[in-house]
Amino acid sequence: MNTALDDDLLTPEATADPYPLLDALREHDPVHWSADHRAWLLTRYDDVSAAFANKALSNDRVRPVRAARAARGETSDSAADRVLALMSEWMVVSDPPAHSRLRKLAAGAFKGQRISAMDASITALVDELIDAFTGGDLIAGVAYPLPATVIATMLGAPVADRDRFRDWSDELALVAFGGGGSDRHERALGGLHEMDAYFRSLIEQRRSEPGDDMLTAMMGTEQDDKLSDDELSAMCALLLFAGHETTTNSIANATLALLRRPDDLARLRRDPDLLNTTVEELLRFDGPIKVINRWVVDETEIRGRTISPGERVHLVLAAANRDPERFADPATVDIERSPNPHVAFGKGIHACIGAQLARMETRIAVGRIVSRLPDLALAAEPRWKPAVASRSLEALEVSV
Template identity: 45%
Template sequence: MNTIETTDHNILREDRVADPYEYFAYMRAEHPVHWNEEFRAWFVYRHADVTAALRNPALSSDRIKPIYESKLTPQQQRERKPTFDILGNWMVFMDPPDHTRLRKMVMPAFAPKAVERMRPRVESVVRETLDRVVDRTELDLVEDVAYPIPAVVIAELMGVPPEDRDLFKRWSDQILVLVFGARGVEGRRAEAQQGLTDLADYLRELIATFRKMPGDNLISALLAADEDAPLTDDEIVSTCVLLVFGGHETTTNLIANGTKVLLEHPHQLARLRADRSLIRGTVEELLRFDGPSKMEMRRVIAPVDLGGQTLGVGEQVYLVQGSANRDDAAFESPETFDITRTPNRHVGFGFGLHHCLGNFLARLEASVAIESIVDRLPGLVPATTLPHWHPTLISRGMTAYPVRVES
């Protein structure tokens, strides 16, 4: 391992954005629960501490309203109100009972049986996507393959007209730099607010349409939900914004990162080609080894003792999944990519109360996509141009991954 500059804890340094794992290994060993002065937050690096923290109700997901109410000036509150109005209703930024109520409404659409019924359409979307690139010799795996597949699937699930799907990418790219903790991106708050409000306005029109003429889609199901406390239109809009954004962003990263890892581990790729029953384990190992999420954020609402440190009320905490998934206390030979690894208790989709709602759909899409890429693009190799990564704390995803197809 190379020497780490212990005085430099900028996790968004360019080399650490491209490959954070050496830094994570150092921090697990030397500073497993670390106050990062640059980011004014705690970072938690070990698997046991991350999973314990994700179970601890003193570490709250409700961090949008407190920021709005206590961290912003009156002028900033006025300027950013549209952003906080939408994000404040995201279930990922809520604690029970509000989180429980919202999740209960949406959960049926993402349950295992409901997702499995989507398999034929997912297979069709993957086939159509690869049909468009199979004869090319150069492509961007993110733009040409990894993005279109989940974008089409989540759009159809929501009831979005096919011709409008590409709008999601522009809006999601605008939102990403704020929600996932980018720094140094000029105008990111204004761009994100524009993306959020444009997407919300679009969804309000869909809601109005489906209120008059319900369809076989998630928005219609949310409108028809017969509960003691039905969702308000604002809650439906915010929930749909979250699902549109999260429903394709994570899976795009999983497909792209996963393909990249397999190309970099030809022996494991050969094992998958020889035995397609290994695809499920392959996806789980990809989630562990270089998954789509680097960390989750929490806010301390009661003092917490963790890893020999006391976390104070009001402080922010980043639970570093990407580090936890390479912890040798939890995994044998964690730096080895092994598609037959079992057990594989990774936290790639989180853990506990906020375990990713769409994990079954993401697993299905990634399994079908990656197996099809292996089948239909057997000559795929990385291009000489290096991939470019989103400079964000929370997500682990590439903006572009140039590849070639050799005969």
């Protein structure tokens, strides 16, 4: 075991550019115990891929946190615990069989939405945001408002309520990603109570007046199995949360990578047919999620290392996606790379259920940004947010 390697993903250097550190870990200690992160870091593509299918590694990671808090004597009626209770209903933090049931119901509803038919409405939304954008932070202007509005539309929320979705998503992120100050759970709880009440009243309305939206579809009126109101409300919150910051970052990180590569940007402008492979390549090259977490529930061995129950494993997607054993010239952007088996959306039973939608939003947003803003240029050196799990810009200041 190589404990001398730098493995702190939160230093200013690693925040600005995590890839040198991840390259060194992948090469010298691919199954690395990090005392700083109190987790094993898996950095090779093959190991990360195998971990997605390893039953010793569990997604049930909110319940253990609640149990540990209870064991420390922290009160169960605290704001933090109530937020954690809502999140523990989420399929992304559940194992089979609970996961299989929730996933099946959500997947059916997603299919019914005919994502491909949403092309025109998402394009109209992006164009509206670009029309109003006169330079400044492209995230605040375009990348941030888009995904929450799309989710709100899919769930069938009235247009006037859509701004509130963004605030709720931010509040969920405060808890899930551990940002914000010490009062973060209290602040989040206020918003999340409001959100829960909102979804419950929307659910009630749809019961008496079904629509062709995703919420109505998830109610499973003609199926034997149904989601309870608790589960439905938690599912709405999960879809909002999982699809918001990730998609914002996908649009922002992709746009930044293109602004830094004028030749690729010019090629893409000349040949918009390259948009698909460009988006895939930029998801691989600097995707929105650096790390996915798993809890160890049974002893397991990875590359000769014994991993014990109770420990945590970080599947470092950002490192797997630049593994030279899997990708030729991994540090180079090749906007025609094909095939491109990146793991930015995960793999296996929890693989991103919104991937088709996220790809479409990123493709439309990046495509319209580069074609409609021909003078787009960086106006300030962007800064990244310090975070273990996400790869997220503070702002993307541009001139147009």
